[in-house]
Amino acid sequence: MGITSTFTPHDVYSGHTIDPEVSDKTVRDVVFYLQTLKAPIQRDSGNPINVQGKNLFSQINCSGCHTPQLKTGFSPVSALSNKTIYPYTDMLLHDMGNDLDDGYTEGFAKTSEWRTPALWGLGLSPNSQGGQYFLMHDGRAKSIEEAIMMHGGEAKLSKDKFNLLNESEKSAIIHFLKSL
Template sequence: GDGVKGTVNYLEPEPYTIYNSGIHIINSQGKYVGRFGKKAKEITLQDQIVFALLEDIGLTTDQEVEDLFNPQTGSLATDDVADPEIGSGTVDNLLFYLRTLKAPTRRNETDADVISGEALFEQIGCIKCHIPSITTAKSDIEVLSEVEIHPYTDLLLHDMGTVLDDGFPEGNAKGSQWRTPPLWGLGLAAESQGGTMYLLHHGQASDVNDVMSYHLGGEANSAASGYFELSSSEKDQIIKFLMSL
């Protein structure tokens, strides 16, 4: 075949992971399917919020009440603020805010080059991982319940080869495995990042051609090779399509 074989990051739930039988998939060992984060290492959006508050900002919560351990000092990275620093109400507010953010609106959908680029994107096999459409699960928020969305992802892990191996496994994900990133909003990335796109997990790719170079050698090798076999005008059409997302 083409080497594409997406896998799931099965995870032990956190003590605060809120199980929803209509959403969460559990294997025979009682492990949950991870969906959030670059390596799908968080089960729920709340789990991701709690992790980001602690790991990215250094804020404790009712769910994670201890500061991070600082190996340089041999102790917890304590501060003068009583823990937890963020209460459950604030976490709930963040959760509701992120759940109800509007998805990016497509632009230039009827442009001939955008339409041709979308066909080429499918033709070379990008949609085997960047699946255009998925249907949401049942939700207590009616407008989010069982609706078709277009994030361009399968939410699975794929081995992207040695060039994208960061050497840090997370859960069952190896250093070279990454969850397929959603592509919606890609065309707005430069505007939101100060005029320059910083793409991939390390931000070292600044345009689509760079990204496709990094895709050579792993599960996406066939699609990336197909991209580089296209004419310049065909590549431009794919780029115009991606910038319309």
């Protein structure tokens, strides 16, 4: 963001170390605010179509990367400590194939590697985006179906299995994803 702090003391443009532009307290307050925002909760989880969609999601191994359930470690913030959460991500990098290789990298990631995005809140995201989806790292997918069709590399097998499902099975998966 081009704002220096004691956590990131170097100015990104000049490379010079310049006076912290925000205080440690402000940075910590923003971190705490973001950490404690409530996670979206699945809606209508008992609906048979969502149950079917969730089972298929595991059967075709979408869950291999979009891990349905994780447990947090210790946190001094008790609301975050040792909690079972349902983020639908393994938080890891995966090689997603040539079509998603945009030649850009951060850190040690390869240019075709992306971190699995959490799918919690997926069905709510259009509410804050003018009724539209903007999915994948640069928002290129305008629907969940399109996002699935863009999976390549390590995720290709799972996409191929999705394509082999019949129409009602496919729509059960989409229905389930919109309930997250």
